[in-house]
Amino acid sequence: MDESRKMYVEMPIVVHTYDVDYMQIISNTVYIKWLEDMRMAILDKYFPLTEMLKSHSSPILGETHIQYKHPVTFGCKPQGRCWIWLTRKGRWKAEFVIEEGDKIYATAWQTGYYFNMESRRPAPFPDEMIEKYLIEE
Numbered sequence: 001m002d003e004s005r006k007m008y009v010e011m012p013i014v015v016h017t018y019d020v021d022y023m024q025i026i027s028n029t030v031y032i033k034w035l036e037d038m039r040m041a042i043l044d045k046y047f048p049l050t051e052m053l054k055s056h057s058s059p060i061l062g063e064t065h066i067q068y069k070h071p072v073t074f075g076c077k078p079q080g081r082c083w084i085w086l087t088r089k090g091r092w093k094a095e096f097v098i099e100e101g102d103k104i105y106a107t108a109w110q111t112g113y114y115f116n117m118e119s120r121r122p123a124p125f126p127d128e129m130i131e132k133y134l135i136e137e
Helices: 028-046 049-054 127-133
Strands: 008-012 057-068 079-086 091-100 103-116
Touching: 008 028, 028 049, 028 057, 028 079, 028 091, 028 103, 049 057, 079 127
Parallel strands: none
Antiparallel strands: 008 079, 057 103, 079 091, 091 103
């Protein structure tokens, strides 16, 4: 685990038979699901979505960028690493690495906002989140 990152998770990624395309390679769309799984693992650990929803707030996704470096095939046992940076204004950035040993299968990043569902506008993160997890702006 990388203690220098404030919101960080590592997790094994399970490659299922239904993830494989006709070339016996994991479909590119499956990687996006893995990114979501990792982001949800961070929320579960640091700021559960159920708690955000109580205050009528939720993170929303603005963009995803992914670079596929090596194909994942059935039988691979990749690990995912993810960390999230928060800003004072409610913007977040998540960074991802999907790897196995020294082989990096993919790197990605996503950005988004903390969103107030009542006003339907971006909102600042709660003070306790900023105190614990703020990045340098």
